[in-house]
Amino acid sequence: MRRLWYRISPQLLIGELLEKRWMEPAVPFLLMCAIFLAFVVAIPDYGSIQQLQQLMRSFPEQALVAMAMALSILSGGIDLSVGAVFAMANFIALYLAMVLELPVSVAFAGALAWGALIGAANGGLIAYAKTRPFLTTMVVLIVVRAFYELVTVAYATDLASAYVDNAAWDFVGIGDLLGVPVNMVCLLAVAFAAHFFLTRVKPGVHIMAVGSSRKAARHAGINVRLSLFLAYVLSGMLASFAGFLYAARQNSAGTDTGVGWEVNALAAAVVGGISLAGGRGSTSRALIGAAIIFLLINGLVQLGTHGSLTTASIGFLLLLAVGFNVKFVKHKSKILQKIYVSPTLVDFTPPPSIARDSGTVFAENDRLLDVEPIALGKIEGPEDVILDRNDNLYTVNRNGSIIRFLAPDYEIREEFARIGGRPLGLAMDKDENILACVAGMGVYGVRPDRSVFKVTDETTRSRFRLKDDSRLLLADDLDVAPDGRIFFSDASTRYDLADWALDGFEGRGNGRLVCHDPRSGKTSTVLKNLAFPNGVCVAHDGQSVYWVSTWLCRIYRYWIDGPRKGALEVLVDNLPGFPDNINRASDGTYWLALVGLRSPVYDLAMADPSFRVRMVKQIPPDEWLCPGINYGCVLKFNDKGEILESLWDPGATNHPTITSMREHKGYLYIGGLENNRIGRLPLPDADPGWTSWDSYYGDGTTPAAVTAPAPARKAG
């Protein structure tokens, strides 16, 4: 029961929810729904069709002005003139349609032209004269407002007595399409267009980019000034479009028209969760924010609240919402961090002793003491190493490249290929292409001519899971089956490489074993919910794949061919350390790296998830207990699951965090995820002609070595 509870942790769900990008607008969205429902309960018929129509008819202008404001904020500025532009556009449309009795289209064009004009003035000043958005648009607000008051007074009599029956005008003002008010239809159309524009169309995306980081946008070659200019022009046009709709609906240019709308629009943007710093948010959030404010005012008035009380409560709620929003956005990552890690129950039995005098096969010894360092200081983090048939040594570097050290002395270092990401496990296919698992990217290959190609970067997405796990997040190690299928581990779908220790701390089956079949080009998940599947190695007979679960300290055998195809069994359980890469040995057995050693306290903590939950909440991540991966060793095992020997570097001064080893022509090459060297150890009893490639693809006879094995330089 307890085990089950920890396996289907609700915290996991919340954590993954919070991580979603759509989670931020979800909070205001829920607030909006809550407010609406509250009024439906409190006010009779609030949810009736007629009432809904009424709400839809009253809402669009405010929403459009909020969108105008949002657009300017997204571009990294602010447009305070939206309210005044809106009011003036309202007047212009009224004047053209009602006083001059021109067609509606002319009124529409006039209003939009006005918005574009003021937008251009704002944008021109801000983008090209580099004035401050706040002050600039404030001045424009004051000027336009003054102008508005002047003209409304001048044309007061005309406007007050104008009353023209214009069917088109009335259609825009009070008509509807399929029961939806025309202005609402307009709003929806504009909102979709704006969303599409800001997320899919180049100039729109540029506006967002400029908003998030002006410097980065400039470096990316975006015309920052043009984007800013465009943002303000569009903002002005949105506001004036609202003015046009308002004119058609209200037929009135009062002195209070548009007064304070910029404040409401700003509040809507913030309540909707649009970052005032720019670049983060969307038009939908502006709509949600505007709807919250609109519904609140509307509902309170309908409840018969005294006007001053309505205003006060709106102000109070805004303050609360804005405060919460700002704090939530600011601290979301902290909260996420606190609840994302969701420890589960792992019950270990005490492992065999590793003490020097214990007499076990794991007993500490000095066999790696005399390892000869290769490439000391020339490499950063050689997680895996592999050698070609010409004895050249390939390894991965943490900057995303494959490095080659040339035989015979490995003094010459060259960047063989640059893939990016963080390459980890390596393998070689029949064509002597180097295949690499790249954390954060997937599986890639490098041909002998150094060209890089993608093998796969995604697999089938799990159903019923919030987090999209179709991408390969942490491809770790791979091997090639005789039929060419590539089996690789995707160690964790919840943590990336930088946080791999956290995955262990969580102890959950977040990883999977994936198979890519080059014949069909398809990639599919073979086994899932694995606790950090790491090293992968195809058995000598080609019938099964060995893979390890690092955090469960187990070696598994998965049958890929033959009579037991599809079967899975635990080959070795309860290792004293955390297993990493597996590779073939020349004597028909396998090498296994232990990347870390188990600590009794850690095992105890793994059996007590609630303890770890509290730890995650109460102390900072740097202080969390984690798998001990500062020390490790190399093991050898056979197909029967017997551990045959262990090789230790006492104190792990030369080889902390051993993640792999590769046998080649009588030597063992040792790599480490966080090391600055590759170790080389002569194996006196090994077949001096054996290479990995021949073991996979050779004809079974000892192949002709292209070059003789490099003379070992004795360490020290």
Place this chain on the structure above:
Amino acid sequence: MSLMREIAERIFFPNRDPHAIPVLDGGFSPNGRLDEATTFAELDAPDALTTDPEGAIYVSSGNRIYRYSTGTPGSPTQFAECEAPVGALSFGNGLIYAALAGVGVVALDRDGAEQARLTEADGAPLGCVTALATDAGGEVFLTDGSQTVGPQDWLRDLMQKHRGSGRVIACDSGLCQPRVLHRGLRWPAGVVADGDRLLVTEAWAHRLLCIARDGSGMQVLQKNFTGYPSRIRAASEGGFWIAFFALRTQLTEFVLREDAFRTRMMMEIAPELWIGPSMGDHFDYREPTQVGRIKKLGIQKPWAPPRSYGLIARVTAEGEAIESLHSRVSGMTHGITDMVERDRRLIVLSKGGRKLVWLPMTPENTETGRIPA
């Protein structure tokens, strides 16, 4: 529910930390002075130091007390061999007072011969004497860390979270007429006389106390140290040296709150593999690791959460830090339990590094990191 509270707290009080351990800054700002110090001597199990007026230096190590007659590095002479591991030392009244684990305190003459012995006070045995001090008037003061364990089991005492059973005791120069000045302390680990008062460090409470010599009262001078304070000695430049044998960590404090887990840990696991502070005197592959302690490119970050650490601070008579000497997480001079001054040099005992180091006292001279010849 606690999660919601946590979230709410995060939102509304982002800067509140319910379990604050002070960061090392101000007078405690990290430096590398202890690691830059020159090795004075290497010993098996050093624990405490004292000097005599002739300038000789005495070191307790295991069951023995060694003497460096000239007060300079060289091969020491064995001053005395005792029946039990020797802890605290103090010179006064022409005698060397030494604490013997599980026994009490003995007074040795200049030839190392035992002159007096005190094994109990107020009816309770003195099995865990952690520090000794003498004053000009000939009185001897000692701290008795705990009634339940010996000095070597300090970690168990911390983890058991007993109600404090430590005592501060005064007796005369002949180790007679012991008087308990204060009791109920949580591992008092250092004592020094300062006029008519005693300064006492209380390790598990991380604080510095001031106790009247007539036993009439106790006052907290300084609380919430970042480390566990132990022996305290007067500094020639004013104030007092305090040795901190380890630092508190959030993880340790957390485990101290987790009673069930801690109990299981103590029952099932060997003490050297527990979560908790360490002197840094042993190495084990199976020690608990923390996220911040994972080596990057083979390098241990100096600011990683410290399992062991080296720290001495000079504090004012009110306990405010004036200066401090550090051996950070990546250093090798950890587990400082004692220090003495001699000829304007500070000789520091690193229990974790099993060695003595020495360095000039004023920071101006340590800029080169070497002792002037």
Place this chain on the structure above:
Amino acid sequence: MRKLLTGAMGRTLAAALTAGAVALSAGSGQAADPRSELMDKFQAATEGKTIAWVPIWLGVLESEWTRVMKSNFEDHGINFVVRDPNFKSDIQLQAVSTLINEKPDILIVQNPTTTLLARELKRAMREGIKVIQVNMASNTLTDAYVGADVPRMGRMLAQEAIDTCGGGKGSGKVAILQGEATAAYSLDMTVAATELLESDASMSVVSSQPVNWDANKASEITTNVLQQNPDLCAILSVWGPQTAGAAQAVKNAGLQGKVNIFVASDGQPADCEMVEKGLYTKNLSYTADRQANQIVAAALALLQDDRPAGSAQYAFYTTNYWVSGPEDREYCFAASN
């Protein structure tokens, strides 16, 4: 919600009562008393009905109207609903639109401008709701208008100005302080006053500007006008509260007593006080409290009128009273809250 609920309950109760009364009278077989029959008819027409009221906001004037209406309507068992848009025209429009959906029996509105609610009022009548416009009319004529004869008020003010300043008695210079330019009350009054003033050659209108019911703005404008026309003889203002700013400006300019201030207003207490202090020369009061009673009368009449909404176009013009000193205090209502 409670209001509406009790309204609904009241309605059912009233229906039951009426039915009971009818049964009773039929059962007794006696000839009905004509006076009680009238009462029955009145009750049948009014009780349980809903009257909705949307002022521009709940200022002093509107609160007085509301107070009188509320006490009267509740006395008759009429359900009275108030919506306060707090001086926001878009919200007022929303409130009216929503009310139309809720179908009260009578909708009473105060129009902020001639156009804002015009279309919705038409719709209301189409939906069968009878509409009363109070004091500030719109371009739509509805079942009833209750309020001042605004042009006449304008002419009365203008005549007073002519009598005081015209024909050589003063400079003849007059400034007009309008309210909201597009509000019927302000617009019509200004037009009428201006017409009359222009008909007298000795008079000249030096300024005619809207101050949006705002005393601060009136103060600014008056200060400007006085700077340009130190010999200004009279100020005509369409509403009391806004005029306080103008009076202050006149006082600050040291022209108190020299510039005559004629104000049309609703008779709120502050207006009478201003006259008594000599800050206003004369105040033409349309006595909101009495006017409110006429609104009630109009509403009751419409409720008893069987014809559908939009059939009648009643007008209830109220009488204006000059307030020129403490003796005219009766034309100001007492502050209610």
